[in-house]
Amino acid sequence: KAGVTQTPRYLIKTRGQQVTLSCSPISGHRSVSWYQQTPGQGLQFLFEYFSETQRNKGNFPGRFSGRQFSNSRSEMNVSTLELGDSALYLCASSPDGLGNAGYTFGSGTRLTVV
Amino acid sequence: GENVEQHPSTLSVQEGDSAVIKCTYSDSASNYFPWYKQELGKRPQLIIDIRSNVGEKKDQRIAVTLNKTAKHFSLHITETQPEDSAVYFCAATVYGNNRLAFGKGNQVVVIP
Numbered sequence: 001k002a003g004v005t006q007t008p009r010y011l012i013k014t015r016g017q018q019v020t021l022s023c024s025p026i027s028g029h030r031s032v033s034w035y036q037q038t039p040g041q042g043l044q045f046l047f048e049y050f051s052e053t054q055r056n057k058g059n060f061p062g063r064f065s066g067r068q069f070s071n072s073r074s075e076m077n078v079s080t081l082e083l084g085d086s087a088l089y090l091c092a093s094s095p096d097g098l099g100n101a102g103y104t105f106g107s108g109t110r111l112t113v114v
Numbered sequence: 115g116e117n118v119e120q121h122p123s124t125l126s127v128q129e130g131d132s133a134v135i136k137c138t139y140s141d142s143a144s145n146y147f148p149w150y151k152q153e154l155g156k157r158p159q160l161i162i163d164i165r166s167n168v169g170e171k172k173d174q175r176i177a178v179t180l181n182k183t184a185k186h187f188s189l190h191i192t193e194t195q196p197e198d199s200a201v202y203f204c205a206a207t208v209y210g211n212n213r214l215a216f217g218k219g220n221q222v223v224v225i226p
Binding site: 040107 | 145146150156158159163165203207208213214215216217218219
């Protein structure tokens with residue numbers, strides 16, 4: 001059974017650009033959550049999608065957006081990149097997203113903004 | 115919203131000794147508490163979890179205990195080994211929000 005796949009693994013962008021990250025969940029999982037991980041801040045919740053609908057959103061500016069497709073694959077987009085957006089972006093897959101079945105994380109996308 | 119705190123932030127133990135990490139949470143409605151281990155450069159991996167109707171759960175050298183009254187839960191690692199060196203994250207469900215709130219992580223260093 002394939003795990004959670006995130007692409008690309010690494011990205012280097014300049015300030016002001018935009019970026020799109022992709023996450024393919026485990027087959028049969030319908031929920032995808034996105035987290036930003038930075039040193040000292042742990043895992044900060046961005047948003048969660050279930051059946052193509054955003055159910056939850058964290059406290060991030062509107063520059064951060066996402067979507068989910070009918071095959072449960074999800075993308076997140078960050079527009080007008082800032083230096084502070086440099087982080088590891090992790091997506092997590094779960095069957096129903098109710099937080100009681102455990103998340104399986106992907107390996108993440110390391111975004112560096114210069 | 116849910117606030118999850120981990121203590122201590124860094125823990126060094128001699129190989130073979132036990133390690134204990136404690137987490138506190140604020141939402142009394144939280145009902146699921148997983149622990150994740152993240153080795154350097156790797157993804158967080160679920161190592162053990164506990165639900166609110168259970169007080170303790172064990173899996174070989176690791177165990178988790180839950181005190182709902184005090185709203186804290188702890189990870190216990192016995193007979194620590196160098197491969198236990200990692201960052202450990204605790205988390206708790208945010209009631210009605212279909213998500214997990216994570217603590218900031220605890221760096222465990224096992225000294226050979």
